Every structure is written in structure tokens, then in C-alpha cells.
Amino acid sequence: MKSSYILKRLYKDYTKKYFNRILLSVFFTVLLAGSTSAVAYLLDPAIKKLFIEKNQTLIYLIPILIIVAFALKGFSLYTAKVIMITVAEEVRKDVQVDMLDSLINADTQLIDSKHSGKFIANLTNDVNMITNLVSTAILNLFKDSLTLIGLLTVMFYQNWKLSLIALIMIPLASFAARTLGKRIGKVSTQQMEKAGVLNTYLIEIFKNHRLIKIFQKENYENNRAKKFINELKEKSRKIQIVLVRASPIMEALTGIMIACLIFYSAKLVVKDELEVNNFFSFLAAMMLAYQPVRSLATLNITISQGLAASRRILPIIDDKNNISENESDPEIKITKGEIKFKNINFKYNENEDNVLKDLNLEILGGKMTSLVGHSGAGKSTILNLIPRFYDCINGDILIDEQSIYNTKIYSLRKNISLVSQDTTLFDDTIRNNIAYANINASQKDIEAAAKYSFADEFIEKLPNKYDTIIGENGIRLSGGEKQRLSIARAILKKSPIILLDEATSSLDADTESKIQKAIGFLTKNRTTVVIAHRLSTILNSDKIYVIDGGKIIGKGSHKELLENSIVYKNFYEKQIKKD
Numbered sequence: 001m002k003s004s005y006i007l008k009r010l011y012k013d014y015t016k017k018y019f020n021r022i023l024l025s026v027f028f029t030v031l032l033a034g035s036t037s038a039v040a041y042l043l044d045p046a047i048k049k050l051f052i053e054k055n056q057t058l059i060y061l062i063p064i065l066i067i068v069a070f071a072l073k074g075f076s077l078y079t080a081k082v083i084m085i086t087v088a089e090e091v092r093k094d095v096q097v098d099m100l101d102s103l104i105n106a107d108t109q110l111i112d113s114k115h116s117g118k119f120i121a122n123l124t125n126d127v128n129m130i131t132n133l134v135s136t137a138i139l140n141l142f143k144d145s146l147t148l149i150g151l152l153t154v155m156f157y158q159n160w161k162l163s164l165i166a167l168i169m170i171p172l173a174s175f176a177a178r179t180l181g182k183r184i185g186k187v188s189t190q191q192m193e194k195a196g197v198l199n200t201y202l203i204e205i206f207k208n209h210r211l212i213k214i215f216q217k218e219n220y221e222n223n224r225a226k227k228f229i230n231e232l233k234e235k236s237r238k239i240q241i242v243l244v245r246a247s248p249i250m251e252a253l254t255g256i257m258i259a260c261l262i263f264y265s266a267k268l269v270v271k272d273e274l275e276v277n278n279f280f281s282f283l284a285a286m287m288l289a290y291q292p293v294r295s296l297a298t299l300n301i302t303i304s305q306g307l308a309a310s311r312r313i314l315p316i317i318d319d320k321n322n323i324s325e326n327e328s329d330p331e332i333k334i335t336k337g338e339i340k341f342k343n344i345n346f347k348y349n350e351n352e353d354n355v356l357k358d359l360n361l362e363i364l365g366g367k368m369t370s371l372v373g374h375s376g377a378g379k380s381t382i383l384n385l386i387p388r389f390y391d392c393i394n395g396d397i398l399i400d401e402q403s404i405y406n407t408k409i410y411s412l413r414k415n416i417s418l419v420s421q422d423t424t425l426f427d428d429t430i431r432n433n434i435a436y437a438n439i440n441a442s443q444k445d446i447e448a449a450a451k452y453s454f455a456d457e458f459i460e461k462l463p464n465k466y467d468t469i470i471g472e473n474g475i476r477l478s479g480g481e482k483q484r485l486s487i488a489r490a491i492l493k494k495s496p497i498i499l500l501d502e503a504t505s506s507l508d509a510d511t512e513s514k515i516q517k518a519i520g521f522l523t524k525n526r527t528t529v530v531i532a533h534r535l536s537t538i539l540n541s542d543k544i545y546v547i548d549g550g551k552i553i554g555k556g557s558h559k560e561l562l563e564n565s566i567v568y569k570n571f572y573e574k575q576i577k578k579d
């Protein structure tokens, strides 16, 4: 990604709308440059009139002017900074909102390939650097270059020969800064990658802490943590060191320049080409110019960091969705809820074999259809294709004779509920977790859904009932309770199509029977496609498909399949019967 393109994008998407505020901030930097230069300039008449000519009439005016100039300098700097801080925070918010928007709407395939820890690092550290680029860098660019121009004017006004010597420093400083900037850009990308790895590791520690304990892997994990932290430390150290490397370079350059100046000034004084008042005013201007030159020299580093961060962030924002719809696509209309798979081929990744191979399915409207088969056969994949979490390579899926690929995606998903075996809940109240299906649902509807899913009996026993916060992914609830909540959520959605990935874990007989009843209520007269693991579900099914290696190898009722399908018989004997 070219730097010019990045800068154009950042301007167009993130800073253009704050243009007026930036302009106001620039106006204050003009005041700042003027007042800073005035301070340096005023030393000339101050020394000449007050000390050399001993003029008593200006004894009050010049000090007052100096106070005014300093006050104006302070006020302008403060105001310019406050304006740019506000802009910076707005830009930070806008970039983060865009990143999260792109994540929330991303294709499932894209999410599969994303590194969650790296995303967190991008969302925090990288966005910081972009914010610096569009605020600090812009502010400093104007503030420092205008101040420098003002001070150089004073310097040239006082003595052009001395000023030319001082100017030698600028190309030297900018050369040093360019070299440092390049190095910083490279190391900061490496640092961000390490920060991402550490974030992901942290998420895994939270998720897998029971596993760590039971395998007694505390030491092993401590060592891994140390390794990740060390790697990050190394990169951070490198960046900090490159950053501070700017200081000795600048100090050395300043030293050389001051030495040359003193040497040359002495010569000029001898030749009567330099007055003491001019020299002091010149010196003051040059001293004041030190800060803007230093800041301009390191500006390149902020810009390099910001550009490197943008190269990581903009592609995330620009990630294109493959799963899309046309403007003209109609909403899907569900009548019977019949689903047909026609010659479906599908694979998750480019270079792999097809996971589903020329698959044909007919799922009866308003009835229950079971998918059975060994692990890895492709059952979940079939379920994933119906709400278009993934799109097939070729073939078609029809619901009530309408292709799901030519309908509005939201209308399709609105008609589908998914109850999966790994129940997903939010760290929120019970009420909000059920109402996730419909945030406008009344308390009465929520309670009814809880009642039909047999969740009400445990909810009533909780300290704050429906207002109880259930912890991250429902950590404070039992497996059976979580399942009932997710069924309540699906009941509230009232969708005509239900996709059910039946839990494999066994529950106690009482909970099991409640969950079966809840599922019975949820799926009654609705098109249900279930990855079946329970005999009762299989027996209740109107049709069973046996999947193997991404193909249908048998269909019919339980009884028919026991007679006709060896794979089914095998599956039944080994996995269902023993349960």
C-alpha cells in the first residue's frame, strides 16, 4: 500500500470531516509561531534601547510586550493542542467503529482466518499510532514549521551569515530522521505481531484454565508466557531505543552548530559586523528553534509508525465479503419451509478436497429431518450452508423453491434459528440473553419462552431472577441450564426453520427429558434439520439422512435404514445404542 494512497485515504475517510477544526487549530499555530518569534525579536530592542541606549521611556513597555508575547504563546499552544486532542479522539473512535463494523459483518470464513489477539492489538495499539499520525503529526507539522519559519526570519533579520551556518543543521537532522523512521516502521510491525500473539495467548489462558490445571501444565504455560512476553519486550525495547537514538544525534548536531556559531560570531564581532543586541536576539531565536527542529526531525518517526499501522488496519477495514446479495434480490417468503440441496459442492479452503460432494437433500417442510453420520462426515457443514455462513462452490439451495443465493440475506436469517451444542451466551442478564432473539420482546413473551424451554424453574431460584448476570459465556450456569436458555432464545425468535446441533454430552435423566420436551415445543410443526445424537430424536424424525465423506449414502426411517444401510447400522450400534 503506497504512502500517498494511505494519506489520501486517512484524509478522505477520517480527517476531512474535521477539516474546520483542524483549520482552527492551524490558526492558533500561526499565533504561536508569531508570538514565539516576537519573544526572540523583542530581545533586540530590549538590549539595544534599555541596556545600550539606557532609554527610560521603554522600561515598562518592552517587559509588558514580552509578557504579552509569552501569554499569547501559551494560550495558542494550549488551544491548538486541545482542538487536535478532540479531533484525535474522534478519529480514534471512527477507526475503531469501522474496524468493529467490518469484523461484525465479516464472512464466517474470514473470521475463521482471523487471529483474535492480533485484532485486539490492531484495535488498540495500531489505532493509537494512526491517531498520532492524523493529530500529533498534523499539529506538529504546522506548529513547528510555522514557528521555525518565524524564528528563521528573526535570525536572518538579525544576521544572515550566522543564519546560514545554523541552516546546515536542517539537512543533517532530516537525513538522520529518515533513516530512523524506516527502521521504526519495520520494528513496529514486528512488535504488533508479537503483541497479537500475546493477546491470543491471554484469551486461551482464560478459556483453558481448567485444562491447564488438570494436565498440571502451569510451569509449561509459565514458560510459554515468558517466551511471548520476552519476544514482545525485545521488540518494544528496540523501538524505544531507536526512538531515543534521535536525542544524541540531535544533541551532537546542536553542539557542532553552536560551536561553529560561537567561533564565527567572535570573528564577526571583531570585524564590527555584529552588534551584541543582534547576537542575543539571534541566539534566543536559535535556542527557541531547537525544539521545533527536534520535533520536526522526529515527526518522520510518528509518520512512519502511523503509516505502518495503517498498512495493517486499512486492509481489515477493507476486507470484502464474498457472501453478498444484489440490490434487486427479493425477500425470501417461507410458506411450507421445504429446503432442497441441489448438487452442492463445497470446501472450506482453496487447496483442499471438497467437503460436500454433489450433495442432494430434500428437507420436508414443517417436519423433522435428522442428519446422522460419523465425525467429520459433513453434517455441521450442511447446517452451515443453510443460513449462508458459507457459500457453496456450485449447486443451489432452495427454500420453498427460492434460491437462498438470490434473496436478501437478512430475510433468510430472520427465518432461521440455530441451537448449537456449544451454547453461546453473553455476559449479560438472563433477560437480555433470551431477548437477544428480539430486543423488543415483552417480559411476558420472555417468561413464556423460558417456561416452554423449562428454563423458568432455575431462573426463579436465581437471586435476581431474570436480572441475574450470568458471567462470560454463562459461566455461572450448568450445561443443562445453558442449553435451556439457548432453546428459550430460539423459541422467542419464532422462526419457521430450526437448525439443531444436538448436544452429545449426556445430562441427568430429568434434565434430559426437560430439554427433549423443550426441543419438542421449539420444533413442533417447524422445518427442523437436526444433527442427531439421541435415539429419541432419531425415532421422532420424519426422515433420516446418512452422511458419509460429504455424500448421502442412505435415507429413510430408522427401521428402513437399519435394514438397508451398513454405515447407519454401524453408527447406531456404536454411537446411539450405547447412550
Ligand SMILES: Nc1ncnc2c1ncn2[C@@H]1O[C@H](COP(=O)(O)OP(=O)(O)OP(=O)(O)O)[C@@H](O)[C@H]1O
Binding pocket: 112, 348, 349, 355, 373, 374, 375, 376, 377, 378, 379, 380, 381, 382
Ligand atoms: N471451519 C473449517 N475450516 C476448514 N475445515 C473445516 C471447517 N469445519 C469443518 N471442516 C472440515 O470439514 C469436514 C466436515 O466437517 P463437519 O464439521 O461438517 O463434520 P461433522 O459431520 O459435523 O462432524 P462432527 O460430528 O464431528 O461435528 C471435516 O473434515 C472438517 O475437518
